[in-house]
Amino acid sequence: MGGKRETPMPHDFLQLAGKAVLIAGVANKKSVAWHVAKLLKEADCTVLYSVRSEARRAQVQKLAGPDAPVFVCDVEFDEQIERLAGEVADWCRASDQPLAGLVHSIAFADYDPADLEHGPRPFHETTRQQFARTFGISCYSLVALANALKGVLATDASVVAISISTTEMASENYGYMAPIKAALDSSLAFLAKSFSRFSRVRFNAVAPGLLKTSASAGIPGYVDSYLYAEKATLRGEAVKTEEAAAAVAFLLSPRSSGMNAQRLVIDAGMRVNYFDAQIVTAVVEKAD
Template sequence: MNFGFKDKTYVISGVANKKSVAYFSAKILSDEGAKLILTVQSEEHKEKVKKLFPESQILILDVENAAAILEFGKKIEELGVKIHGFLHSIAFANYSEGIKPFHETKLEDYLQATNISSFSLVSLSNALKTSFDNNASIVTISISDTRATSYGYMGPIKATLDATVAYLAKSLSLDSRVRCNAVCAGPLKTSASAGIPGYINNYLFAEKLTLRRENLKTLEVANTIAFLLSELSSGINATGIKVDAGMSCNHFDNDVVSIVANNL
């Protein structure tokens, strides 16, 4: 399918390696002829991403630094190009002490994770606002169920991100047609998820709950992102699209229930 990306420019955050959602998404856009501006965290990170997308412009950006975000917006303006879409694929949680009960969450950890994983969607969109094409599309990455997650305090933060999508979409609609949506993905096999304590067990369990008995592929999430970044999805705004191979409707799968019941 032709998404209509040829010769259009997109800002992509979060390309880490060939397993990341952002990488798969950027690859689709690049293969369709899009021009990419990628943001990375450090010089070392930049060198790694340059090998993946040697033709793309790569900018170092610390999303915890308000001045750096303003400077980023100015750099994009100076390029004199219209941005047709922005993929926000950034998340962080401090699991250095393992996953604790939610009531034991440290305020500093919660605020840092909220800033990086949720509010950066707002701050980066604001920095890009003057460079957006009037019909630009913003997409962020959430999770399929913010209440059932076992990722510690990231559940409430992703719920904040989901709410932010709608408010950002409404705010941007005051003087543009820029859209903002989320892809709410089920468990994926990525390097980032591998850093979550106990994740592999959750991943294996999730596979049993998908209706096809096969886990979600990162490319499937990226395909949905590409659709939302394209004008093919022009009627979708302020929405979270769940991509989880049917897992969310199958909490009481007969086989899984039987396994648990037979081992009581």
């Protein structure tokens, strides 16, 4: 008596029940994309998957179940993107529903084997081939997928890309991926503007801080950066993959209908805490 009554959350809070979303880039059960898929399925949303190889399809099929639609598309090749668009269109016709959303969780860095063994080379030594190939897979693929799938996206669909919390810090081990993620972020505004001429499709990004994923483990020196980032958060605890996935689910949902061409940063306050007293003291004392 006298206490505040909690209002229960509606069962279909995300308003995605009965809708369909295509997720491109599930790698394994640790990936952001897989955590997004789990949340969507909990919301009674149908999840379609796009993966880069037949081997990856077999892995994801085991995770998603034998009835889940899993398509193969290596976004490095235009013909495979067009094939994916055709296969998804066939699925949409058969199920009599468009795509309510698209998740772009694709990132690839063309590291030289020597970079992985001896540490990253200086940024100014990045080769044209490395930069161009990484850009094509990690950034241009968003443009290509959006264009190829525009015919099957609902008029009010939501497209969400996975970015990073900041592209303005020169993290040596992340190297040329940061400028490419910056281009991905910039593309959101141009895609949103282009699509606004014929639809209400929205383009946003979730920009998480450092996460513990299989993909990140392949970045030279990542573990040390991750441990530092954890110390720099306001809560002293690293961002969880589930937290990034929850933000993606929100941006896919009509609940975020007023958001377009935005980056939703999920970093547990790290960006405001670089001068934390404990971190500063640890560095100064070590220097002495």
